[in-house]
Amino acid sequence: MNPLAPSTEKTIFASYKDLGRICRPNDIIYIDDGKIICLVVELDETGLHCEVKAGGELLGNRAMKLVGGKHESLPVLNKMDYTDISRYVE
Numbered sequence: 001m002n003p004l005a006p007s008t009e010k011t012i013f014a015s016y017k018d019l020g021r022i023c024r025p026n027d028i029i030y031i032d033d034g035k036i037i038c039l040v041v042e043l044d045e046t047g048l049h050c051e052v053k054a055g056g057e058l059l060g061n062r063a064m065k066l067v068g069g070k071h072e073s074l075p076v077l078n079k080m081d082y083t084d085i086s087r088y089v090e
Contacts, residue, residue, distance in 0.1 A: 007058065014064065023048055023066065032062035 007013050012031075020043055023029070027040040029050065036058055038050035 012058065016064075020048055028053075028067040030065040030067070031058065032056070034065075 023040050023043065025040050025042060029038040029040065029048075030036070031038065035054070035056045036052065037054040039053050040048050041051050042049040
């Protein structure tokens with residue numbers, strides 16, 4: 001999967017490549033401060049398969065939080081953040 005590919009009506013692309021390593025079936029994923037709630041139902045080589053429990057319009061660059069402290073292993077900054085910050089740090 002290309003994390004930079006556009007999302008579709010049925011597929012959301014996330015930039016965190018290890019998401020499938022830390023998630024398990026029955027895990028809950030909150031997107032955009034809990035406006036969207038997904039239940040992980042299956043994992044395979046194509047990614048996570050989730051059932052949307054509470055849906056809504058998903059805009060770009062929204063935060064994702066995993067239940068049970070698993071979100072702590074997600075990166076706080078992405079590559080673009082580091083690039084932006086490096087312009088201001090000598």
